[in-house]
Amino acid sequence: MPLYSSIEAQRPLTIMQNHFELFQLPAQFALDLGALDAAYRDVQGKVHPDRFINASSAEKRVAMQWATRANEAYQTLKSPQKRAQYLCELHGVDLQTESNTAMPVSFLMQQMEWREELGDARAGKDTDALDALDRQLRGERKTLLAQVGAQLDAADYVNAAQSVRALMFLDKFGEEVRFAFEAIEA
Amino acid sequence: MALLQISEPGMSTAPHQHRLAVGIDLGTTNSLVATVRNSIPEVLNDEDGRSLLPSVVRYLPNGHANIGYKALAAQTTDPKNTIVSVKRFMGRGLADIAYAENLPYDFQDTPGMVQLKTVAGVKSPVEVSAQILATLRQRAEDSLGDDLVGAVITVPAYFDDAQRQATKDAAQLAGLNVLRLLSEPTAAAIAYGLDNASEGVYAVYDLGGGTFDISILKLSKGVFEVLSTGGDSALGGDDFDRRLFCWISEHAKLAPLSDEDTAILLVKAREIKELLSTKSETTIDAKLNSGEEIHLRITAEEFAAMTSHLVVKTMSAIKKALRDANVDADDVDGVVMVGGATRMPHVQRAVSEYFHTTPHANIDPDKVVALGAAIQANLLAGNRAAGDDWLLLDVIPLSLGIETMGGLVEKIIPRNSTIPCARAQEFTTFKDGQTALAVHVLQGERELVSDCRSLARFELRGIPPMVAGAARIRITYQVDADGLLSVSARELRSGVEASISVKPAYGLEDDEIARMLQDSYTSADVDMVARALREEQVEAERIVLATQSALDEDGALLDVAERAAVDGLMAQVRQAIADSQSGAVDHQVLKRVIEALADGTEDFASRRMDRSVRTALTGKSLDQVV
Numbered sequence: 001m002p003l004y005s006s007i008e009a010q011r012p013l014t015i016m017q018n019h020f021e022l023f024q025l026p027a028q029f030a031l032d033l034g035a036l037d038a039a040y041r042d043v044q045g046k047v048h049p050d051r052f053i054n055a056s057s058a059e060k061r062v063a064m065q066w067a068t069r070a071n072e073a074y075q076t077l078k079s080p081q082k083r084a085q086y087l088c089e090l091h092g093v094d095l096q097t098e099s100n101t102a103m104p105v106s107f108l109m110q111q112m113e114w115r116e117e118l119g120d121a122r123a124g125k126d127t128d129a130l131d132a133l134d135r136q137l138r139g140e141r142k143t144l145l146a147q148v149g150a151q152l153d154a155a156d157y158v159n160a161a162q163s164v165r166a167l168m169f170l171d172k173f174g175e176e177v178r179f180a181f182e183a184i185e186a
Numbered sequence: 187m188a189l190l191q192i193s194e195p196g197m198s199t200a201p202h203q204h205r206l207a208v209g210i211d212l213g214t215t216n217s218l219v220a221t222v223r224n225s226i227p228e229v230l231n232d233e234d235g236r237s238l239l240p241s242v243v244r245y246l247p248n249g250h251a252n253i254g255y256k257a258l259a260a261q262t263t264d265p266k267n268t269i270v271s272v273k274r275f276m277g278r279g280l281a282d283i284a285y286a287e288n289l290p291y292d293f294q295d296t297p298g299m300v301q302l303k304t305v306a307g308v309k310s311p312v313e314v315s316a317q318i319l320a321t322l323r324q325r326a327e328d329s330l331g332d333d334l335v336g337a338v339i340t341v342p343a344y345f346d347d348a349q350r351q352a353t354k355d356a357a358q359l360a361g362l363n364v365l366r367l368l369s370e371p372t373a374a375a376i377a378y379g380l381d382n383a384s385e386g387v388y389a390v391y392d393l394g395g396g397t398f399d400i401s402i403l404k405l406s407k408g409v410f411e412v413l414s415t416g417g418d419s420a421l422g423g424d425d426f427d428r429r430l431f432c433w434i435s436e437h438a439k440l441a442p443l444s445d446e447d448t449a450i451l452l453v454k455a456r457e458i459k460e461l462l463s464t465k466s467e468t469t470i471d472a473k474l475n476s477g478e479e480i481h482l483r484i485t486a487e488e489f490a491a492m493t494s495h496l497v498v499k500t501m502s503a504i505k506k507a508l509r510d511a512n513v514d515a516d517d518v519d520g521v522v523m524v525g526g527a528t529r530m531p532h533v534q535r536a537v538s539e540y541f542h543t544t545p546h547a548n549i550d551p552d553k554v555v556a557l558g559a560a561i562q563a564n565l566l567a568g569n570r571a572a573g574d575d576w577l578l579l580d581v582i583p584l585s586l587g588i589e590t591m592g593g594l595v596e597k598i599i600p601r602n603s604t605i606p607c608a609r610a611q612e613f614t615t616f617k618d619g620q621t622a623l624a625v626h627v628l629q630g631e632r633e634l635v636s637d638c639r640s641l642a643r644f645e646l647r648g649i650p651p652m653v654a655g656a657a658r659i660r661i662t663y664q665v666d667a668d669g670l671l672s673v674s675a676r677e678l679r680s681g682v683e684a685s686i687s688v689k690p691a692y693g694l695e696d697d698e699i700a701r702m703l704q705d706s707y708t709s710a711d712v713d714m715v716a717r718a719l720r721e722e723q724v725e726a727e728r729i730v731l732a733t734q735s736a737l738d739e740d741g742a743l744l745d746v747a748e749r750a751a752v753d754g755l756m757a758q759v760r761q762a763i764a765d766s767q768s769g770a771v772d773h774q775v776l777k778r779v780i781e782a783l784a785d786g787t788e789d790f791a792s793r794r795m796d797r798s799v800r801t802a803l804t805g806k807s808l809d810q811v812v
Binding site: 023024039041042043044045046047048049050053054055056057058059061062063064066067068071072074075178181182185 | 336365366407408409502505506509565566567568577578579603604605606607608664666667728729732733736780781783784785786787788790791792794795798799801802803804
C-alpha cells in the first residue's frame with residue numbers, strides 16, 4: 001500500500017482545509033495571536049516560493065498556491081472582524097453584504113451624525129476634530145467586537161453577522177476619515 | 187577589453203558547490219553588482235577598481251553603445267544620444283514623465299512605454315536598461331570566473347506592475363536569470379537586519395536619484411515582514427538638482443538654454459548640491475556654450491529652503507505608510523537611510539526629528555541595496571548555511587482593481603497585501619444577451635479609472651446569451667512573489683475562460699523581446715536560435731535534476747502506476763535533451779516535454795507540500811509522520 005494513503009487516513013492537511021484547520025487552531029473567535037503568528041511562520045517557511053527557486057515548475061506552481069493560501073488564511077484570522085465573518089460563513093450564515101443593508105435606526109442616526117462631523121472637519125481642515133472622531137470610532141469598534149465575540153461564543157451566528165455588518169460600516173467610515181487626514185496633510 | 191580572470195585553484199569549486207548568484211541594484215543614477223563570497227557580501231568593482239557604474243548609455247552612429255563612465259563623459263557634448271536616468275522611463279508613457287520638455291531626448295510616444303530616438307535607432311527604455319544590466323553581468327562573470335546561476339534585481343518598492351515587468355524584461359534581454367525582484371528598501375533592511383541581528387519595527391527611508399520609497403518592516407524570529415510601503419516613483423535627488431538648476435537660471439537671469447547648456451548646468455547643479463552636504467556655503471561658477479558666465483554664491487540654508495517642499499513631500503508619504511502599517515512614529519525602533527540623496531543634511535534632520543531617533547547610516551547608502559540583494563540572492567540560490575536562514579514576506583505597493591460601470595474602479599487586491607496573493611470576485615453582465623465582457627485591469631488608489639494606471643485590457647468572449655445579471659463571471663487576480671499580476675476570467679455557468687498575464691500594457695510582446703534580442707546579437711555574432719535552444723536545454727536539465735531529487739526523497743508518495751507515469755515523462759525529457767544535442771529536435775519540442783513533465787508531477791508536488799506543512803506544524807520528524 002502506498003504510504004500516502006496512510007497519511008490520508010489521518011486527515012491530511014490539504015490546501016482545501018478551512019483556515020483554522022490549516023494552522024491547527026481551534027475554530028473559535030478567541031484566538032491566541034502568538035500561536036497564529038507561529039503557525040503562519042512555520043507554514044510559510046515550508047511553502048514560500050523563495051524555498052523553491054531551484055525546484056521543478058510543478059513544485060513552483062504548488063508553492064505559489066500554498067503561499068497564497070497561507071497568506072489568505074492568516075490575513076483572515078488575524079483581523080478580528082474578518083475572523084468573525086469567516087466563522088459566520090463556516091456555520092452557514094452568509095453576510096449578504098451586497099443585498100442586506102438593513103441596520104438599526106440608532107446605528108444609522110449615529111452614522112449620520114459622524115458623517116456631518118467628518119464633513120465639518122474636512123471643510124475646516126481641523127485635524128483635532130478628525131482625531132476626536134477617529135477615537136470615537138475606535139471605541140465603538142471595540143464595543144462592537146466584544147459584542148461579536150459574545151454572540152459567536154453563544155453560537156448566535158445570525159446576530160453576529162449583523163454585528164459584523166455594522167463593523168463593516170464603521171470600516172468604510174474609518175477609511176473616509178483616513179482619506180480626510182490624507183487630504184488635509186497633502 | 188578587460189582580460190578574463192581565472193580564479194585560483196580550489197576557489198571556484200567550493201566544497202558544497204557554491205552557486206554563483208548576484209544582487210544588482212539597477213539605480214536611476216548609478217548601478218552596482220554585489221555577491222556573497224566566503225560568507226561576506228561585497229560589491230564587485232570594475233577593472234579600474236570602481237564600484238559604481240553610472241546608469242548612462244550613449245548610442246554611437248555605428249550602432250554600438252558606450253556604457254557607464256565613458257557614456258557619462260559625453261553627457262554634455264552629446265546629450266541627445268546619451269541616455270541618463272533611464273529608470274524614470276521604465277514602463278512609462280510620455281505623459282507620465284515629469285519635465286519631459288526639459289530633457290534633451292527625442293522621445294517617441296509609443297503606446298504604453300515611451301521610446302527614444304537615437305543615432306543608433308529607436309531604443310526602448312528596456313533595451314537601454316538591458317545594456318546596463320549586461321555590463322554588470324559581464325563584470326560579475328569576469329570577476330567570479332564562472333557563469334551566474336541567477337540574480338536578484340532590486341526595484342523601488344513603489345514600482346507598479348508595468349515598471350516591474352519592464353525591469354524583468356530588461357534582465358531577460360541581458361541574459362540574466364531573475365531569481366526574484368526585490369524592493370530596494372527591503373534589500374537595505376536585509377543588509378542591516380542580518381548585520382545587527384536586531385528585532386523590532388524598522389523604517390527604511392530611501393531617497394534615490396529618481397524615486398522615493400518608504401517601507402515599514404517588522405523583523406522577528408527570522409522573518410522579515412514588510413508591513414507597508416509607500417512613496418513617490420517620481421521624486422528623487424534629481425528633483426533637488428532641478429530645483430537648484432531653476433534657481434540658478436533665475437538668479438543668473440539666463441536666456442532659454444540649449445540642450446547642451448541645460449546638460450552643463452544640470453551637472454553643475456548636482457555638483458553644488460553635493461558640495462553643500464559638507465559645506466555651509468559655496469560659489470557657483472560656470473561657463474556656458476552660449477558664452478554666458480555664471481558667478482553666484484549660495485548657502486546650505488538657502489538650498490535647504492528652496493527644496494524644503496520636496497522633503498515635506500517625503501514626510502507625508504511616511505505618515506501614510508505608518509498609518510497603513512498601523513504603527514506610530516514612536517513605535518519605530520530604528521530608521522535606515524538609503525540612497526545618495528539622504529546625504530543631504532536637511533533630509534537627515536527632518537527624518538531624525540520625525541522619528542526622534544538618529545538614523546542608521548553605517549553602511550554606505552550607495553551600496554546597501556546591492557549588498558542586501560546579494561545576501562538574498564545567495565539565500566535563494568541555495569547557498570545558505572544551516573541556522574543562517576530567514577524568510578522574506580513582501581507586499582504589493584498599490585491596489586489592483588477592475589473597471590466597473592461608470593468609469594469607476596473596484597479594488598480587488600488592496601495595497602500592502604502580502605504576496606503571493608490571490609483574490610476572486612464575481613461580476614455579471616449589464617445587458618440582456620451580452621456575450622462578451624471587457625476586463626480592464628487597473629492599479630492605483632483612486633476611484634476613477636482615469637486617475638489609475640491602466641495595466642491591461644482583455645475580453646472574455648463566448649458567454650452564452652442570458653438576461654442581464656444572470657451570468658456569473660468570476661475574475662481572479664493572482665500576484666506572484668515578484669509582485670507581478672496575472673488575471674483570469676471565467677463564466678461559471680458555461681465554464682468559458684480567458685486569462686492574461688499582465689504584460690502587454692506597455693506594448694512589449696514576446697516577439698518584440700525576441701526582436702530586441704536579435705538586434706543585440708547581430709553585432710556579437712551569436713545566433714538567437716542557438717541561445718533559445720541552450721536556455722531550454724539548461725531548463726530541461728534543471729527540471730530533470732529537481733524531479734529526480736524529489737523522487738529520491740519522496741518516491742514513496744507515489745504508487746507503482748503513478749511512479750511509472752512520472753518515470754515515462756522523465757525519460758521523454760531526457761530523450762529530448764539528447765535529441766536536441768544532435769540537432770534532431772528544436773527548443774519548442776523541449777519546451778513541450780518540460781511542460782508535460784510539470785503537469786504530470788503537479789499532484790506529486792502537492793502531496794510533498796502537504797507532508798512538508800504537516801511536519802512543520804506538528805514539529806515531528808518525518809519518520810514519525812509517515
